[in-house]
Amino acid sequence: LCIQLTTWMKYGSAISLFVVILAIWFRTPDNEVLDGRLDTVLSSLLRAESKVGMNHVARPKVAIGFGGCVDLLVDGVSLLNKIGLTPTDRPLHHDYIENAEQLSQSFTYFFIPGAAAERFVLNETLFSELVEASRDLPGNRWSVGGNAPVMAGRMATEGCDVLLGGSFSPDFTDVLSQHITVAGNIVEEPDIHLILEYPSGAKWGQYSSHRANRYIVHSDDHNPYLASMEEFAKKLKDFHPDLLVVGGLQMMDNFPFQSGERAALLSRLAEVLATSSPTLGVHFEMASFVEESIMEDLLHYVIPQADSLGMNEQELPNLLSLLKGSTITVLSDPNPRVATVLDQMREVYRMVNQRYKDAVAQGDDAQTWGKPLTRLHVHTLAFQAMIVTRGSQWKNTMSATAKASLTANRHVCGSDDIDPNKARLIMDDSFSVSRREGSQRIPLQESRPVSCWEEDDYEICVAPVLVCTEVYQTAGGGDNISAAGLVLQI
Numbered sequence: 001l002c003i004q005l006t007t008w009m010k011y012g013s014a015i016s017l018f019v020v021i022l023a024i025w026f027r028t029p030d031n032e033v034l035d036g037r038l039d040t041v042l043s044s045l046l047r048a049e050s051k052v053g054m055n056h057v058a059r060p061k062v063a064i065g066f067g068g069c070v071d072l073l074v075d076g077v078s079l080l081n082k083i084g085l086t087p088t089d090r091p092l093h094h095d096y097i098e099n100a101e102q103l104s105q106s107f108t109y110f111f112i113p114g115a116a117a118e119r120f121v122l123n124e125t126l127f128s129e130l131v132e133a134s135r136d137l138p139g140n141r142w143s144v145g146g147n148a149p150v151m152a153g154r155m156a157t158e159g160c161d162v163l164l165g166g167s168f169s170p171d172f173t174d175v176l177s178q179h180i181t182v183a184g185n186i187v188e189e190p191d192i193h194l195i196l197e198y199p200s201g202a203k204w205g206q207y208s209s210h211r212a213n214r215y216i217v218h219s220d221d222h223n224p225y226l227a228s229m230e231e232f233a234k235k236l237k238d239f240h241p242d243l244l245v246v247g248g249l250q251m252m253d254n255f256p257f258q259s260g261e262r263a264a265l266l267s268r269l270a271e272v273l274a275t276s277s278p279t280l281g282v283h284f285e286m287a288s289f290v291e292e293s294i295m296e297d298l299l300h301y302v303i304p305q306a307d308s309l310g311m312n313e314q315e316l317p318n319l320l321s322l323l324k325g326s327t328i329t330v331l332s333d334p335n336p337r338v339a340t341v342l343d344q345m346r347e348v349y350r351m352v353n354q355r356y357k358d359a360v361a362q363g364d365d366a367q368t369w370g371k372p373l374t375r376l377h378v379h380t381l382a383f384q385a386m387i388v389t390r391g392s393q394w395k396n397t398m399s400a401t402a403k404a405s406l407t408a409n410r411h412v413c414g415s416d417d418i419d420p421n422k423a424r425l426i427m428d429d430s431f432s433v434s435r436r437e438g439s440q441r442i443p444l445q446e447s448r449p450v451s452c453w454e455e456d457d458y459e460i461c462v463a464p465v466l467v468c469t470e471v472y473q474t475a476g477g478g479d480n481i482s483a484a485g486l487v488l489q490i
């Protein structure tokens with residue numbers, strides 16, 4: 001590696017100079033206008049991000065659960081080719097994966113639109129075959145994975161002290177930041193998640209992907225049981241966090257639990273959340289759920305205890321559909337318009353808060369009421385959107401939306417410095433605030449790219465994302481983005 005690096009450094013600068021000259025040579029006037037626009041949006045977002053610091057005397061404290069894993073990232077198509085899987089002629093959705101053919105069908109189903117998906121593999125033989133094949137696949141990478149550890153890592157990087165609930169192996173704990181304290185059991189074999197990444201326009205057989213994304217498979221032993229919950233709950237009392245974050249519950253999705261086992265775990269979680277200080281903000285990060293009964297359990301036990309929810313463009317319509325009493329939506333538009341997302345967000349906000357009001361009107365037990373929803377953050381490829389209740393505990397919504405947007409580029413491009421040459425704005429020049437007829441249109445102003453306005457009892461902020469065009473990694477994006485947005489709001 002060292003030799004390669006020095007050679008690259010020697011010739012690299014000459015090559016980049018050459019590329020730059022070529023680029024200037026071929027640049028059409030149109031591109032120049034566009035690039036100027038991008039530069040202005042970038043510098044304005046950076047200004048918005050740095051407008052507020054974390055106004056804390058000490059490092060803020062954040063408690064995050066649950067679980068975690070070792071991520072093995074590979075090029076999805078190369079892996080499927082290597083194990084000799086042929087592209088299916090029948091893309092199909094499966095709740096979980098039992099054999100290679102289902103894997104092929106399920107992967108293709110999400111690969112074509114480029115939609116994020118995550119599935120449990122029930123067949124352990126198949127899963128170990130996939131892991132073995134990935135181990136020596138060129139270009140593979142290992143990293144700390146799972147929603148909770150990724151959010152913990154981002155929070156620690158942003159200046160927080162973190163209590164992380166998860167059962168990890170000793171070498172896993174070793175690579176975590178020194179600002180992260182683990183609460184959980186020690187396990188020998190960590191759970192592995194296999195991340196099949198693919199770039200935009202990737203080809204598999206007759207299919208090509210519409211956008212970069214990833215398909216995740218796992219076959220966890222520890223995570224579904226929230227094995228660290230009791231240890232976490234114990235340490236939580238003395239930790240006195242400023243924020244409590246829950247994620248990683250999708251590991252329970254389609255897991256072969258004994259009857260009643262999952263509800264018991266989530267009911268215990270509700271108790272842990274409900275008995276924390278009433279002023280403590282609780283954020284729940286959604287994920288890819290396909291089993292209807294677990295979504296119902298979440299609606300019953302977890303969502304009522306959360307002040308804040310984070311999710312992507314697939315998870316939003318899925319939650320909304322369930323709130324409305326219909327079924328799971330497995331696949332939604334991976335590139336939705338701003339107006340569509342905002343309408344869905346308003347509805348989720350309204351319906352979740354209505355459930356809270358109904359619970360208060362009916363019940364006499366504060367623990368079962370839960371809390372009103374005061375923050376909703378939706379991350380999509382093209383933009384970030386937040387709804388925050390006026391007068392609630394969440395501060396700096398404008399800057400937080402800008403930071404979330406910048407983090408999206410930083411994460412996907414794999415670099416803290418944003419290179420406008422590797423970015424593209426895909427949000428339209430203006431957007432409508434709702435799909436309702438006669439709704440106001442808001443132009444995207446390059447020098448003030450984050451648009452915020454008030455409605456009812458809340459503020460809405462929307463920021464365009466400088467979409468990374470040279471994808472390093474999409475997995476973990478939502479967690480980094482959500483965590484970065486939260487950091488400025490506590």
Ligand SMILES: *[C@@H]1O[C@H](CO)[C@@H](O)[C@H](O)[C@H]1NC(C)=O
Binds near residue numbers: 098099
């Ligand atoms: C599990 O996967 C293995 C390896 O791909 C396969 O041979 C076996 O038939 C599968 N089992 C089931 C029940 O589908």
Ligand SMILES: CC(=O)N[C@H]1CO[C@H](CO)[C@@H](O)[C@@H]1O
Binds near residue numbers: 144151411414
């Ligand atoms: C770009 C970026 O910051 N990505 C980070 C997301 O979070 C993980 C875990 O903390 C980091 O390893 C990545 O670098």
